[in-house]
Amino acid sequence: MGDRGRVVTEGREEGTDVGGFVGIDVSKEHLDWAVHGEAADARLAHDEDGLQELVRRLNELRPALVVLEATGGLEMAVLAALSVAGLPVAVVNPLQIRNFARATGRQAKTDRLDARCIAHFAAAVQPPLTPMPEATTIELELMLARRRQLTGMLVAEKNRLSGLIGPRKVARVVASIERVIKTIEKELEKLDDELKTKIEQSPVWRAKDELLRSVPGVGPGTSRTLLLDLPELGTLSRQQIAALVGVAPFNRDSGKAKGRRAIWGGRASVRSMLYMASVTAVRCNPVIRAFYDRLRAAGKPYKVAMTACMHKLLTILNAMAKAARPWQAAA
Template sequence: MFPRFSEGKVDVSTFVGIDVSKEHLDWAVHGSSAGGRLAHDEEGLQALVDQLRELSPTLVVLEATGGLEMPVLAVLSVAAVPVAVVNPLQIRNFARATGRQAKTDRLDAKCIAHFAAAVQPPLTPMPEATTLELELLLARRRQLITMLVAEKNRLSGLVGPRRVARVVSSINRIIETLEKELKKLDDELKDKIEKSPLWRAKDELLRSVPGVGPGTSRTLLFDLPELGTLNRKQIAALVGLAPFNHDSGKIKGRRAIWGGRASVRSMLYMASVACMRFNPVIRAFYDRLKTAGKPTKVALTACMHKLLTILNAMVKANRPWQVAAA
């Protein structure tokens, strides 16, 4: 807790960090011994709200943990507790910068609380019910795709004496089940988007770009809500498509991209490949880079960056795809 002096008055600010896991909620207060561990269930969430209400914190910070943080965000928002959800990479970088090497849930909570006090990130608004449901459905879709890819990789690895009929049939049944579940989930996502005028308008706007299909549009809608609110450099850095220098002294290293939101970057890669066939602007840009001698990977990454820039500008201006403007 930091005392702040203003016109003779002392304002004590309280910053709380919460480490969210599947089983537990570890929380700590910066500059204080207050905190503890609670079960990540209904009783634990209510106990967390009660304890935080007594503290009247200035800010509570959580890490984004693949959806596990959403129930915590929901109950704290309803209880009018100021809360911010931040990228875990920010916390890890902050921990390294402050020399924290040890790692336990309790220490993670203290580090998050320290981050809250030092950085004071903006509050995270609680998504509307429709948005929250769509986000959870999309998270489940990504899980299904991950499992489907894993099973297909296992099947392709069964060659020669390893290709036992019993194992092959087992993997094929799992693949068929996952594909059916994925199709069912896609239909549900489509139905919910069409029933929401706001989401339907955004979806139609993004899909007006040749090469951008429903999968890309939905990923951008749910995993990149900042699209259209940032400038082109900020949105590229957020996704992880802004190249960073690797220079030291007289050594000039190769620029590379890293970090950011992997799910968005993966989907933009697939969309850029589709744009090679259907989008004349991206195709011409790619051909120009290849003619200039750029490696295929570099040219394709540049196309991903350009596609993201175009989509960001379209959403910001609320205008559909136009070749001349692009």
């Protein structure tokens, strides 16, 4: 039966009956869940009581597989609770669910309909199980998510400040924005120190962090993002990891028309950080710099050349992580 048989039986005692395929739509307030092939669905509050009730009901059902969407960290508590209970659970990219919904003709969208679609996806695709994250990983992921929120707030406040010109530049408003900016910057600095300490306290994470940061152009921010938002680094082929991040160009041809190849989808947080790392690498990394210069000399536009550098840098990092060798050996 291959992977399908493994998904159905893993995590259960041999010979016990298992139920159907469950899809859970996780939102900030609610947990909507459905079983594939059954008309009924259910909604629980996304709190401690709701999680305990969800685990109780799923333990009674004994599902073959439970599938969640990756929702920017909201799913982590659910994943941990189900994994601790010994339930077979998989977390998948929301883009996969959206593409599956379109392919199966689903147009309407509500949380409960999403849960049914995820359950259908679970039964049809049966994705591999997601191992339970260690406590350090969960904490680091949530801390990094908070850092992204603070960074977004800082950018927004700085944009507001730069927009105050002429008669709009009221002293009290400027002072208010400047106070908020200083507060956010202090909080970011504190969070960065905590992230650094947390990584240094874990020998495994410290080794991974040092390995990635051995590459010229890869700083602590890029390393942390790769470690937490791209745990597949070093486990996939270069084609797979590029497609996962969203730096693999796809053809856009139809009939005789030949469109420009373009990148799309993938993990935006990783791609954004990888771009900033590539900008730095073009200046200080001899391999990436030479690659960039060859592309520009060949007449490639800046964006095309930078996307290619992102792809190359990611390929190097993936190979290093797979071989567990630092930059000097990989270069």
